[in-house]
Amino acid sequence: MLLITIEALIKIGLLIAGVMTAAAYLVLVERRVAAWIQDRRGPNRVGIPLTKIKLFGLGQPIADGGKFIFKEEFTPGHVDKALYFLAPIIIFAAAIAVFAAVPFGSVLPPDLGLPEAWQIESLAEPIPLVVAPGIDVGMIYIFALGGIGVYGVVLGGWASNNKYSLFGGLRSGAQLISYELPVGLGALGIVMVSGSLRLDTIITQQAQSGVWNCLTQPLGLLVFFVAAFAEAGRLPFDMAEAEQELVGGYHTEYSGMKLMMYLVGEYIHMFIASFLIVILFFGGWHLWGLTGSGEVVTWLIAILRVVVLMAKVLGMVLFYMIARWSWPRFRFDQVMAISWKVLLPLGMVNLVVVAVWVEYGNRLAAVIGLPQPAAMAACGWCVLVVSWLVAILAAPGTCDNRPRFAPVATGRPIEERLRP
Amino acid sequence: MKPDDRQIEWIEEPKLGLSGRSYLPLYVEGLTTTIKHMFSRKKTIQYPEERYECPDPLGYRGVHRLNRDEQGRVKCVACFLCSTVCPAFCIDIVGAEAPWPDREKYPVSFTIDELRCISCGMCEQACPVGAIELTSLFDLSTKSREEAIFDKEKLLSVFDETKDAEPMPSGRCAVHPDTPTEEAP
Numbered sequence: 221m222l223l224i225t226i227e228a229l230i231k232i233g234l235l236i237a238g239v240m241t242a243a244a245y246l247v248l249v250e251r252r253v254a255a256w257i258q259d260r261r262g263p264n265r266v267g268i269p270l271t272k273i274k275l276f277g278l279g280q281p282i283a284d285g286g287k288f289i290f291k292e293e294f295t296p297g298h299v300d301k302a303l304y305f306l307a308p309i310i311i312f313a314a315a316i317a318v319f320a321a322v323p324f325g326s327v328l329p330p331d332l333g334l335p336e337a338w339q340i341e342s343l344a345e346p347i348p349l350v351v352a353p354g355i356d357v358g359m360i361y362i363f364a365l366g367g368i369g370v371y372g373v374v375l376g377g378w379a380s381n382n383k384y385s386l387f388g389g390l391r392s393g394a395q396l397i398s399y400e401l402p403v404g405l406g407a408l409g410i411v412m413v414s415g416s417l418r419l420d421t422i423i424t425q426q427a428q429s430g431v432w433n434c435l436t437q438p439l440g441l442l443v444f445f446v447a448a449f450a451e452a453g454r455l456p457f458d459m460a461e462a463e464q465e466l467v468g469g470y471h472t473e474y475s476g477m478k479l480m481m482y483l484v485g486e487y488i489h490m491f492i493a494s495f496l497i498v499i500l501f502f503g504g505w506h507l508w509g510l511t512g513s514g515e516v517v518t519w520l521i522a523i524l525r526v527v528v529l530m531a532k533v534l535g536m537v538l539f540y541m542i543a544r545w546s547w548p549r550f551r552f553d554q555v556m557a558i559s560w561k562v563l564l565p566l567g568m569v570n571l572v573v574v575a576v577w578v579e580y581g582n583r584l585a586a587v588i589g590l591p592q593p594a595a596m597a598a599c600g601w602c603v604l605v606v607s608w609l610v611a612i613l614a615a616p617g618t619c620d621n622r623p624r625f626a627p628v629a630t631g632r633p634i635e636e637r638l639r640p
Numbered sequence: 641m642k643p644d645d646r647q648i649e650w651i652e653e654p655k656l657g658l659s660g661r662s663y664l665p666l667y668v669e670g671l672t673t674t675i676k677h678m679f680s681r682k683k684t685i686q687y688p689e690e691r692y693e694c695p696d697p698l699g700y701r702g703v704h705r706l707n708r709d710e711q712g713r714v715k716c717v718a719c720f721l722c723s724t725v726c727p728a729f730c731i732d733i734v735g736a737e738a739p740w741p742d743r744e745k746y747p748v749s750f751t752i753d754e755l756r757c758i759s760c761g762m763c764e765q766a767c768p769v770g771a772i773e774l775t776s777l778f779d780l781s782t783k784s785r786e787e788a789i790f791d792k793e794k795l796l797s798v799f800d801e802t803k804d805a806e807p808m809p810s811g812r813c814a815v816h817p818d819t820p821t822e823e824a825p
Contacts, residue, residue: 256678261686542678546670612661 231351235319243487244281246537252277253541285480293476296380303379308474308481311372314365315488321358322495323420325349325526326505329517346516349526350420359407359417362496363400366451369489370396376482377470388469391459391552398559399450399457405567406444409437409574410500423504427513431593434501439570439604441501443563448493450555453486455544459552494536498529502536505529562611569607573599692778697806700776701759704752706795707771707808714796715771718745722763722772730756731763750792754780775802 248263255262266279295304327346348354355361370393377389410433414422426432434441450457471482498504505511505525512521550558577584577596584599585592659665685692694700707715718735730753738746763772775798782788790798 253678256682257674259677259680259683261682261684542671542674546674547667608662612658612663615661 227347228351231349235324235351236316238324239316239319239488239491240484242491243484244285245278246487246491247284247483248277248280249538250541251280253538254545257542257545288477288480291476293478296382296473298381299473300379300381303375304473305478307372307376307379308471308478308485309372310375311369311485312481312488314368314372315485315492318362318365318488318492320351321355321361321419322492323348323350323423323499323504323529325529326420326423326511326522327515327517328522329519348420353420355418357417358419359411362492363404363407366403366489366492367400369485372482372485373470376474380470380473382473384467385470385472388472392453392470395450395453395457395459395555395559398556399447399563402443402447402559402563402567403451405564405571406440406447407496407500408567409440409570412571412574412578413437419499419504423499423506424513424515426503427506427511429593430506430508430513431597432501432503432506436593436596436600437501437570437574438600439566439607440574441497442604442608443567443570444500445497446558447563448497449540449543450559452490452493452540454490454540456547456549457555458549459555490537490540491533494533494540497536498532502532504532562615566607566611569603573603694776697776700778701761701764701774703754703775703777703780703798704757704763704790704795705773705775705798705802706750706792707773707799708796708803713740714746714750714792715769716747716750717743717769717771718747719768721766721768725762725766727760727762728756728758730754747792750795752790752795754788754790755785770808773808775806777802 252262252264262277263280264277265274266277266283267273267275268279295301327348330346373392373396374389377385377387377392380386410422411417413433413436414425416422416425422433453459471479474482505528506513507528511525511528517525577599581592581596585595588595588598590598709715716733717738718733720733720735723729723731723733732749732751732753733747734749735745736748738744740746759774761774764774767773777798780788
């Protein structure tokens with residue numbers, strides 16, 4: 221019991237340190253990537269203090285953190301004190317707590333290389349690299365805590381007693397609640413196939429069959445991917461803090477460490493979304509011909525699996541950052557329309573297709589004459605194309621949402637009116 | 641502005657084709673554009689290590705300098721045209737009778753407040769003898785406001801620093817050769 225506690229504490233320490241460091245350095249990565257995309261170089265100056273060593277700007281996160289810590293923490297007089305203090309704590313704690321169920325690798329071998337006298341009897345089994353191993357409701361736990369994160373946003377906007385904060389909080393609340401449905405539907409397909417809510421089981425199944433879920437359920441991937449973008453509140457879905465429209469969104473009135481908790485919480489949301497996409501759809505720590513798929517591992521394989529998982533997550537995070545500068549933002553009504561009119565029906569279609577394959581997969585594959593994963597993949601991609609076509613043909617061809625009055629009849633043809 | 645205002649021209653947005661409505665081609669286009677820029681040549685200059693190389697140093701309007709003639713004397717004849725034309729009133733000249741026979745006056749003191757200067761270059765245009773010029777030095781920084789007030793020696797030293805890189809425009813000398821020398825009546 222004591223050993224398990226110590227093991228869990230070590231893992232929690234590693235995880236919190238790792239996540240916080242990763243969040244800090246991802247801010248630097250984001251600034252560098254943004255700069256490169258804008259033909260700039262980005263922060264590359266700050267290195268080791270009091271020396272001239274620059275280290276590609278790796279000291280920047282430390283400088284940023286120090287700045288945040290020493291900043292004045294100003295509490296406006298008009299806020300609801302209790303909720304104002306509570307909101308950033310909720311969003312931050314909920315974001316960090318999600319990682320309890322997210323595996324950050326496979327397992328470690330029990331052989332720690334200790335001398336004979338130090339061998340610990342209870343360490344005879346492989347050590348799973350997840351804080352709460354064997355948590356059977358992993359996915360539900362993650363989505364539940366994601367739902368709690370909404371409270372941080374809404375309460376922050378409400379408690380600030382500022383109309384722009386309130387707008388930001390309302391928009392964000394509406395958006396996050398709407399997109400929880402497609403996120404759940406996208407993940408439900410995976411859960412039905414694997415028959416488990418445990419993330420490590422989902423990875424192991426992909427590794428053992430060698431077929432990643434993104435190949436067999438492309439429609440589910442699409443739904444989950446878009447919805448996860450929106451859940452993380454990243455562009456092109458950054459309704460909550462649209463700088464162009466709201467002053468700063470729900471954290472307008474926050475400063476100092478409380479602001480940092482919000483910003484880090486948002487980064488961790490992006491991080492969690494990347495983890496989930498990789499684990500559910502891209503095989504987690506599995507890579508063909510490199511990591512193996514067994515339960516019993518050597519140290520080399522164990523470390524390789526962690527590296528592969530982290531590389532995949534980093535690639536996904538980089539995609540988030542590049543996507544930010546690639547596509548124009550959606551209008552709020554468009555965001556809502558995509559969730560309720562496009563992603564939700566597509567998620568339902570995916571669910572039906574997956575359910576049919578789970579029930580009749582063997583017989584259907586025998587009829588088609590392909591092995592089951594191949595048949596399922598072929599079917600999945602066909603369904604993706606067809607449902608995508610239906611979605612775009614059913615959507616209105618314009619995105620004009622101005623109030624409809626009778627157009628003024630000027631009698632001039634439109635080409636002439638377009639001319640300046 | 642009301643939607644039924646007769647001044648408003650109501651323009652329908654253009655209809656998208658199938659490829660436009662399916663989002664995908666446009667999304668790929670956006671992604672390729674960003675990735676292309678990500679690996680393109682960067683436009684910024686690493687300032688203290690690299691310096692901006694002015695394509696036309698004689699046309700650049702940076703810090704002032706006071707030119708010297710061939711004998712190393714200040715070229716200025718204390719005519720006050722630059723301080724008169726200066727829209728920012730940043731030039732202050734004290735003139736006196738010249739100890740040299742080729743001109744009547746010379747500046748005893750010549751100060752420019754570089755903080756007030758708006759770098760318009762009108763002093764350079766107004767000068768009849770080409771004595772005051774704007775160099776291509778752009779990184780003027782001082783630790784106090786007083787240091788930014790350049791006196792005659794400082795302005796002449798700026799000339800000494802920059803005369804090799806930015807020679808004076810030819811055809812200008814202390815007294816223009818075409819100017820008829822006037823004998824005192």
